[in-house]
Amino acid sequence: MGYNSNMSTIYDLHTHSTSSDGTTTPTELVRHAAEQALDTVALTDHDTTEGLVEAAAAAREVGIGFVGGVEVSVSWNKHVVHIVGLGVDPDCQVLQDGLTILRAFRNWRAEEMGRRLEKAGIADAFEGAKAFSNGILIGRCHFARFLVKYGYAENEKKVFQNFLTCGKPGYVPGQWAELEDAIAWIKAAGGQAVVAHPARYPFTRTKLRRLLTEFSYAGGEGLEVISGSHNRDENFTMAKHAKDLNLLASTGSDYHGPENPWRKLGRFQALPEGCTPIWHDWVAPSTINAISA
Numbered sequence: 452m453g454y455n456s457n458m459s460t461i462y463d464l465h466t467h468s469t470s471s472d473g474t475t476t477p478t479e480l481v482r483h484a485a486e487q488a489l490d491t492v493a494l495t496d497h498d499t500t501e502g503l504v505e506a507a508a509a510a511r512e513v514g515i516g517f518v519g520g521v522e523v524s525v526s527w528n529k530h531v532v533h534i535v536g537l538g539v540d541p542d543c544q545v546l547q548d549g550l551t552i553l554r555a556f557r558n559w560r561a562e563e564m565g566r567r568l569e570k571a572g573i574a575d576a577f578e579g580a581k582a583f584s585n586g587i588l589i590g591r592c593h594f595a596r597f598l599v600k601y602g603y604a605e606n607e608k609k610v611f612q613n614f615l616t617c618g619k620p621g622y623v624p625g626q627w628a629e630l631e632d633a634i635a636w637i638k639a640a641g642g643q644a645v646v647a648h649p650a651r652y653p654f655t656r657t658k659l660r661r662l663l664t665e666f667s668y669a670g671g672e673g674l675e676v677i678s679g680s681h682n683r684d685e686n687f688t689m690a691k692h693a694k695d696l697n698l699l700a701s702t703g704s705d706y707h708g709p710e711n712p713w714r715k716l717g718r719f720q721a722l723p724e725g726c727t728p729i730w731h732d733w734v735a736p737s738t739i740n741a742i743s744a
Contacts, residue, residue, distance in 0.1 A: 460491075461488065461489045461491070462702055462730055463493070463703055463704050463716050464493040464518060464675075464701050465520075465647060465675060465704060466492060466705070466707075467494075467706065467708075468480045468494060468506070470501040471588050472584075472591075472592040472593060472707060473496070473708050474708030474709070474710060477503075480494065480716075481506050481515070482509060485513040485515050487716045488717070489515060491515065491517065492510070492518070494518075494519065495521055496521065497557075497588070498553040498554055499521065499550060500539065500541035504541070507519065518537050519539055520538070520642070523633040526625060527630050527662060532646065533646075533647040534634065534637070534666075535646075535703070536637035536640065536643070543636075543639055543640035545635075545640065549633070550636075552628075553627060553628060554588060556627070557589065560623045561577060563623045564576065564591075564621045564623050565577025567621050567623065568594075568614065570620070571621070573603060576594060579594075579597035579600075581593070583596045592707070594610070595607040630666060630669060634666070634669045634671050635669075643699070645672070645675055646662070646663065646673070646674050647675050647703070648675055648679075650678070650681045660692070663692060667697075671698075673693075673699040673729045674692060674693045674696075674701065675689070675703055677689075677720055678705060679713070679714035690722070693727075694726065700726035700728055702719060704716055704718065704719060
């Protein structure tokens with residue numbers, strides 16, 4: 452298995468910008484993708500399509516393929532899982548109505564996280580996190596950046612461990628979309644649904660197979676076999692799941708910005724043999740989503 456950077460065609464189908472919790476603008480992200488010699492990049496911000504028009508215009512400017520996407524937050528079996536939608540039409544009202552509900556919960560959750568952290572002795576956490584965001588969508592990563600900057604933890608990983616996971620002072624349980632609803636929104640928008648970074652979830656093999664089976668039954672099509680969150684062995688394991696369940700295989704770095712050098716755009720292992728890429732039947736990368744500037 453080689454690295455994707457040595458492949459003739461490089462698809463990075465899971466990235467984030469300042470429209471959610473990334474640190475580069477949609478334009479900067481796409482230009483960086485072109486500098487890294489990617490052929491196609493997808494922008495898949497959390498529960499929003501806000502950056503797609505800007506990113507599509509930048510992709511046309513630099514001459515690389517672009518796929519409009521979104522990463523939808525889902526509650527499944529008392530866990531949060533993420534479903535990436537690829538090739539979605541941002542003008543689809545069904546999709547936007549669903550995402551609006553999720554963002555409203557995100558706003559309440561951010562305020563509640565601030566209240567809980569204040570009770571734990573950390574003042575102005577909500578306003579501090581908001582300053583690291585676009586002011587509209589405030590996520591846990593923004594709280595993590597605030598807490599690191601002001602010395603409450605040495606890095607973002609420590610923030611999550613000590614403040615933002617279950618049982619910690621800033622943790623707020625999620626109330627996200629149902630799996631079937633998220634897939635329906637993506638399909639209504641003309642997209643393909645993909646389970647994001649499946650090895651990252653704390654599931655047994657049996658539980659993961661149950662998720663993937665329900666996902667497929669509900670109309671889901673793909674599995675992120677190669678992810679910036681996976682190690683080499685996990686890539687092979689997810690490839691086997693994809694082949695066993697007839698799911699298309701996707702690849703994505705889950706890039707959030709240059710602050711995380713271990714997740715670089717397009718720098719991941721190639722798909723194992725026997726996988727059918729999710730882009731297998733795409734006519735041309737630039738036409739997967741004809742988003743108007």
